[in-house]
Amino acid sequence: MKNLLFAIAAFFLLSSDNSLAMTPNSKFLKTSIIPEPVKVVSGDSSFEINDNTLIVARDADQLKSAAFLNSYLSRYYEFNLKVVAEKPKNKSKKQKTLQYINLAITDIAYSHAGFSPSDLKREGAYSVSIKNGTANLSGSNPQGLFYAVQTFIQLLPTSKPVSVLNSKSATLPVQAIEVVDYPRFMYRGMHLDVVRHIYSVEYIKKYIDYLALHKMNYFHWHLTDDQAWRMESMKYPKLNEIGSWRAGTIIGIFPGTGVDNTRYGGFYTIDQMKEIVKYAAERYITVVPEIDVPGHSMAIIASYPQYSTTPDIPKQPAITWGIFNRQNNVLAPSEEVFTFLKDVFDELMDVFPGPYIHIGADECSKKWWKESPETQNFMKRYGLKDEDELQSYFVKRIAAVVTARGRQMVGWDEIMEGGLVDGAIVMSWRDAEHGWKAAAMGHKAILTPILRSYFNIAQKHNEDSLCHKNWYVPVDSVYLFEPLPESVSESASANILGGQGCMWTEYFSNVKALEYGVFPRLSAIAEVYWSQRRHKNWPKFQLKLIDQFNRYDMWGTNYSTEVFKSGGYSR
Numbered sequence: 001m002k003n004l005l006f007a008i009a010a011f012f013l014l015s016s017d018n019s020l021a022m023t024p025n026s027k028f029l030k031t032s033i034i035p036e037p038v039k040v041v042s043g044d045s046s047f048e049i050n051d052n053t054l055i056v057a058r059d060a061d062q063l064k065s066a067a068f069l070n071s072y073l074s075r076y077y078e079f080n081l082k083v084v085a086e087k088p089k090n091k092s093k094k095q096k097t098l099q100y101i102n103l104a105i106t107d108i109a110y111s112h113a114g115f116s117p118s119d120l121k122r123e124g125a126y127s128v129s130i131k132n133g134t135a136n137l138s139g140s141n142p143q144g145l146f147y148a149v150q151t152f153i154q155l156l157p158t159s160k161p162v163s164v165l166n167s168k169s170a171t172l173p174v175q176a177i178e179v180v181d182y183p184r185f186m187y188r189g190m191h192l193d194v195v196r197h198i199y200s201v202e203y204i205k206k207y208i209d210y211l212a213l214h215k216m217n218y219f220h221w222h223l224t225d226d227q228a229w230r231m232e233s234m235k236y237p238k239l240n241e242i243g244s245w246r247a248g249t250i251i252g253i254f255p256g257t258g259v260d261n262t263r264y265g266g267f268y269t270i271d272q273m274k275e276i277v278k279y280a281a282e283r284y285i286t287v288v289p290e291i292d293v294p295g296h297s298m299a300i301i302a303s304y305p306q307y308s309t310t311p312d313i314p315k316q317p318a319i320t321w322g323i324f325n326r327q328n329n330v331l332a333p334s335e336e337v338f339t340f341l342k343d344v345f346d347e348l349m350d351v352f353p354g355p356y357i358h359i360g361a362d363e364c365s366k367k368w369w370k371e372s373p374e375t376q377n378f379m380k381r382y383g384l385k386d387e388d389e390l391q392s393y394f395v396k397r398i399a400a401v402v403t404a405r406g407r408q409m410v411g412w413d414e415i416m417e418g419g420l421v422d423g424a425i426v427m428s429w430r431d432a433e434h435g436w437k438a439a440a441m442g443h444k445a446i447l448t449p450i451l452r453s454y455f456n457i458a459q460k461h462n463e464d465s466l467c468h469k470n471w472y473v474p475v476d477s478v479y480l481f482e483p484l485p486e487s488v489s490e491s492a493s494a495n496i497l498g499g500q501g502c503m504w505t506e507y508f509s510n511v512k513a514l515e516y517g518v519f520p521r522l523s524a525i526a527e528v529y530w531s532q533r534r535h536k537n538w539p540k541f542q543l544k545l546i547d548q549f550n551r552y553d554m555w556g557t558n559y560s561t562e563v564f565k566s567g568g569y570s571r
Contacts, residue, residue: 031177032547033154034523035215035530036537038119043176047099047130049073049156050171055083055101061142062103064282065149068212069101072153076554077160077172101135101152108140108180124215125182128152130174143284144182147215151179158550185483185498187446188529189218189288190522195225196321197505198266199514205279210518210557212283214526219280220288220358220500223268226298226318226329231289231351232269235343236304240267243299246317253507254321265317273351288410289352291344292360294394298329300340307337309372321506328368333378333390342401349405356425357402362412364391392418399424410446413438425497429453432481436488439495447499452481453525455517456504459562475563479524479538501525512558519559523548 030042057066066083073079087100108120108127119125125140126148137152139145155174190211192204199207208219223230229243245265250256268276277287293300301308302315309332318327331337349357366387369375375390384390395411399421402409410425413434420426420438426445428435432452435445447453450471457473478501484493501522508514523545527536545563552559 030175031155032158032544033151033179034541034544034548035527036535036541036544037151037179037181038532038535039178039180041178043131043178045131045176047133047135047174047176048171049079049081049099049101049174051079051081053079053081053099053101054087055081055103056085056087057083057103058085059105061105062145064142065103065137065146068146068283069149069152073172077156079170079172099133099135101137103145103149104136104138105142105145106138106140108138108144119182120180122182123186124217126151126179127181128155128177128179130155130176130178135174140182143217146212146284147181150213150215151181153213154551158547159554183215183530184532185496185529187218187498187500188216188526189220189446189498189500190216190518190525191220191222191448191500191502193222193225193502193504194230194268195222195228195505197509198228198230199511201268201272201276203511204276208276208280208283208285210522210555211285214522215530216526217285218288218356218500219285220290220502221276222290222292222504224291224293224299224360225296226323226327227321228265228267228317229299229303230267231273231291231348232267233344233347234270235347236340238303239300239344241303243303243317246319248319250320256320259319270351277352277354286354286356287352288354288356288358289348290358290360291348292362293341293398294331294333294391295323295329295362295364296360297331298327300331301329304340307331307334307340309368309375323363323365325365325367328365330365330368331394332372333369333375333394338397341398345398345401346405349402349407355408356410357407358410358427359395359398359402359415360412361391361395361415362429364414366391386418388418390418391415392421395424396421429502432483435496436492439492440489442495444495444497446497447483448502449481450502452477453499454502454504455521456502456506456508459521459560460565473521475521475524476538478521479528479536479541481528482533483528484533498529499525500529515558516560519552519557520545520548520563 031040055066057063070081073081108125121140123141124143124147126144127138128148128151129136137148139148156172192207211219227246229239233239244267245263247263248259248261249264251258251260280287298315299317302317305311305315309330310328369387369390379390384393395415399409408423408425410427413426413428413430415424416426416434416438420443424443426435426438426443427448428445429448429450432447432449435447438445451473454473457471459474483496483499503518508517
């Protein structure tokens with residue numbers, strides 16, 4: 001795989017007009033770190049890991065990073081290194097030849113033009129120095145140390161060396177290097193929809209590991225929608241008895257050729273969700289849970305019909321995709337509904353301790369409110385002039401619940417309709433402009449524009465089993481997105497927290513399909529939100545994908561190779 005992909009990539013680069021055309025001996029191929037660091041200086045010597053190599057870790061935070069490194073070495077190279085609190089002081093003859101991986105949380109000291117003291121104190125700043133038989137991995141904080149480990153991992157061979165496979169005295173070569181790095185944005189996330197198709201707890205842990213290996217720090221977990229309610233509720237058991245299961249699934253691409261009539265569903269227990277929160281936190285990833293209301297609520301009103309604007313019409317969790325005003329999936333505005341919302345968001349916040357709570361609020365089909373006499377009376381009673389203001393009223397009521405618990409509310413960019421709530425964070429999905437506009441208004445924003453960040457969209461023409469057949473999000477479209485163009489003012493730029501990729505799973509019913517959509521676009525978006533603008537380089541990134549694809553193979557991960565098949569250009 002590596003030789004084939006390199007040949008394809010090298011042909012493209014060498015035969016193009018690009019000034020960065022390069023050969024296998026290019027300096028760019030000495031390291032293949034994704035996302036691209038701020039500063040990399042390659043050395044001429046090498047460091048070797050063997051069974052006698054020691055990891056030095058002195059406190060709980062360092063031990064956490066040591067455990068991740070040791071787990072990776074064990075899983076992929078069959079090494080289990082000893083962890084010690086200090087290097088031996090009185091070294092024996094044998095100990096004098098030992099090699100050390102030294103972990104530390106300390107100020108990052110580096111004197112170089114373009115670095116400021118504040119840069120090196122950022123959350124996640126780190127350095128890696130490999131020379132003279134020692135690998136020093138340092139972070140300005142515990143998170144930074146963890147990221148130093150991720151960079152060190154990318155310096156390891158992308159397949160098991162022959163010595164590991166055949167020899168009792170196996171070694172892993174690691175190139176001598178100096179790296180100094182820090183993230184561009186504080187929010188670097190990835191989303192997963194577990195409603196349309198559900199994934200096991202074990203796989204979600206693996207998904208979180210993928211994020212950690214890319215220095216991502218937020219996992220946006222989409223838990224409810226028209227097709228299901230996926231979190232256990234103690235106060236509202238029908239959400240799980242009824243709302244977590246659909247009667248079938250459409251066959252093929254919407255509108256489909258029929259329904260398979262196979263009952264499908266499940267939900268995550270409170271203990272399982274807490275387990276995932278803990279697992280993510282150990283990797284410095286915060287879970288952002290989402291309950292999507294007041295639209296996309298078919299699973300709720302199938303479970304509790306009294307919360308609908310048409311309570312007498314039977315409903316069931318949706319067996320098809322999309323909204324398009326085809327189904328009445330909105331919540332009715334009533335005090336009973338607002339009590340329900342307070343209760344379920346309180347249940348959510350009891351499980352998820354992170355600062356951000358996502359309330360959805362997208363694609364609300366307002367025609368159902370227009371057609372409901374009770375809803376129109378509610379609007380008159382509260383002085384709401386239109387359905388946009390009614391949606392804003394819903395958002396304000398939920399925001400009060402969220403902020404009362406000391407959290408910040410996040411919503412899709414439709415929360416801008418009818419007036420933005422103070423302190424709300426806009427997740428801009430229809431385009432980046434909504435996020436930039438919110439930022440200019442003084443609101444925080446997270447960018448995930450659909451034609452740059454939605455990994456469920458096809459990567460080539462006529463791609464099988466993927467939605468939005470007329471839309472394409474190839475790797476270069478992801479990579480070349482600039483979150484802060486010159487048109488965004490300095491004050492607005494300060495309000496852009498970062499961005500994320502999104503993975504909606506209507507047509508991704510299994511792990512193999514899911515990973516095909518995610519990779520290598522996850523690697524591209526990691527570089528968008530971590531790497532400094534001046535260090536992004538599309539031709540170089542393509543070359544780095546050669547090694548990255550070998551890592552995917554080592555991880556047992558499925559992925560698309562379309563980026564090389566197409567010559568690397570959007571169609």
